[in-house]
Amino acid sequence: MTPPARLARSARLPGRSLRRSLLRLFTVQGSWNYERMQGIGMGVAEEPLLRDLQATGNGAAYRAAVARGARFFNAHPYLCGLAVGAAARAEHEGATPEQVERLRTALCGPLGSLGDRLVWVGWLPFTSGLALIGVALGVGLGAVGGFLVVYNAGHVALRWWALRAGWAYGVRVAVALHEPLLRRASAWSGPAMALVVGAALPLVAEYFAGTLAGWARGVLVAATIAGFALLWWRRGKLTGLRFGLALLAVAALAGWVWR
């Protein structure tokens, strides 16, 4: 059976449970902690998909599955659904506890790196860069609204796909990670982000510099170049925030001296 057909068939089975699980996945990091990381949120999201086990009179299997679902897990939050669906499907198909544990452990790394590449350093800076360009070009609140709509269209679609694919493939969930669309998106997200953010930077600089006097523009250019060089040279040690606070302190002092 082809993957889309599998997805369609599986979605009909526990539709209400999947929707409930999806809603809970939006809170998956609500109890993030250093002990189990996303584990508690994962357990909460998986629980609606495990209720069938209880309904069949197998309360012990249900409780054991809930306990496994809440153990340590760490991946990209938007792709957690893939692990939730796959683990729940494996529990329904009678996989051994060791198999379920191995499945969850095996998914942490790939889902984390794929999500980071696809969303945190791809889709998110790409759409926010477009918003910055929009604001710099005078679109105003429309650019902000556009960002929210476009970004979240991708966000919600990814969460829904992940949960359904996880449920559809079960222990064979690795197949879902090789879907052509996902691979193409992953390959293009980096260059697209680089192009858009690259274009946004000079436009934003012009947006701010437009209100400044001649001497202040000179200071802005010099301070930006020096700041970039310092941040690049001290990367990993000096953050943008600390540099910003230090530069503001220097500026306040200079302004106080140069009255």
Add this chain to the structure above:
Amino acid sequence: MSLELQLLLLVWGTLVGLDLVSVPQMMIARPVVAGPIAGAMLGDITTGLQLGVLFELFQYDVLPVGAARYPEYGPATVAAVAAAHAAPGTLGIGIGAVVGLMTALLGGSSMHLWRRLNARSVHAAEGELEAGDTRTLVRLHVLGIARDALRAAVVTAAGLALAQLARTFLAGQLTVRGVTLLGVAAVAAAIAAGTAGTLRVVGRGATLRWFAAGVMGGTMLAWLR
């Protein structure tokens, strides 16, 4: 600023802080959203947009992965807009940046504390969790979200208090030249942080050429305008 407006900003800052990690991560926590909405609440969208763009650039310096510790720019932007509102233009940007960066630092530390408190609760309920007790599981999760809401509210409140102090004591002390320097420093730091953060992600491969093409295109567009 009236008490009603302060409360409105507090609610907005809390929602923004909650969105960053807990619920629902739809990116209202991004400064480019948090700032203009705060500005609209104050009837000053221009200042909201300016500070939203400024802190969005700082945000590019942050990669929110796993257990990484990073500043929280959402509630910080709300506080920054509150500080800048009474002093628009370059003065607003400078004072807003001071307040915002300090609030972001506080927000980052508060998230570390939140994670530790959650870990303590989870550790205390280890037995029930391993027994598959659904009620304990849900209780811990809801408690975590409630704690995060409280954390976000406290950070926003501290930021708004800082904004009040900055408006009262800092604004009157600065000369026009000092004010301009503060604004220039804020913008320079933001562009430098945004560029360095993006280039760290871009690396040296083919993606760097896309970045260079973007910079050239953006520069041409800025020059033509």
